[in-house]
Amino acid sequence: MHILVTAASKHGSAHEIAEAIAHRLEDAGHSVDVVAPAAVESVDPYDVVVCGSAVYILQWMDEAKSFLERFAEQLKTKRVWAFSVGMNGVPKHAPQDPTRIGPALTHVLAIDKHTFAGRYKPSLLSLRERSVARLAGVVEGDFRDWSEVEAWADSIAAELSDKD
Numbered sequence: 001m002h003i004l005v006t007a008a009s010k011h012g013s014a015h016e017i018a019e020a021i022a023h024r025l026e027d028a029g030h031s032v033d034v035v036a037p038a039a040v041e042s043v044d045p046y047d048v049v050v051c052g053s054a055v056y057i058l059q060w061m062d063e064a065k066s067f068l069e070r071f072a073e074q075l076k077t078k079r080v081w082a083f084s085v086g087m088n089g090v091p092k093h094a095p096q097d098p099t100r101i102g103p104a105l106t107h108v109l110a111i112d113k114h115t116f117a118g119r120y121k122p123s124l125l126s127l128r129e130r131s132v133a134r135l136a137g138v139v140e141g142d143f144r145d146w147s148e149v150e151a152w153a154d155s156i157a158a159e160l161s162d163k164d
């Protein structure tokens with residue numbers, strides 16, 4: 001199958017998760033393109049779309065929301081999986097729940113929507129971002145669980161092989 005993996009990422013952690021998903025799907029025999037949401041010109045070439053975003057202030061990033069809006073009609077005819085990357089479930093953090101990402105995903109009939117813990121590294125951020133993150137109580141660290149990412153990608157591959 002030809003699969004598009006596209007994720008909005010400001011500081012790279014969601015992008016690296018997108019790449020890990022893509023590698024796993026390639027290992028399962030699929031042809032996969034990783035393209036930033038703003039750079040996607042058409043979803044027509046793809047059978048499957050895996051779209052995601054880092055969560056900032058309870059929202060998917062604008063680039064990802066705009067992707068869903070631009071291709072709303074075409075995505076109805078595709079098999080879609082969606083993922084968010086945020087601080088939900090990170091130890092000691094009582095975060096905003098990144099599954100509550102506003103209306104962005106409510107129009108997409110994703111086969112599964114998954115939330116991964118992300119990374120917060122203050123040295124990568126502007127002073128303003130660090131202030132917002134401090135107010136939100138975001139905990140420093142890299143909480144990405146690569147085995148969870150691979151398992152989710154494997155669940156996509158399994159679903160695709162069932163339907164072949």
Ligand SMILES: Cc1cc2nc3c(=O)[nH]c(=O)nc-3n(C[C@H](O)[C@H](O)[C@H](O)COP(=O)(O)O)c2cc1C
Nearest residue numbers: 009010011012013014054055057058086087118119
């Ligand atoms: C200013 C700021 C606001 C954030 N807001 C949220 C939030 O509302 N919910 C959440 O779960 N995580 C939040 N996070 C955590 C990010 O989603 C997390 O750091 C993510 O891994 C960033 O992805 P990126 O490296 O791809 O940009 C926030 C982080 C920052 C710096």
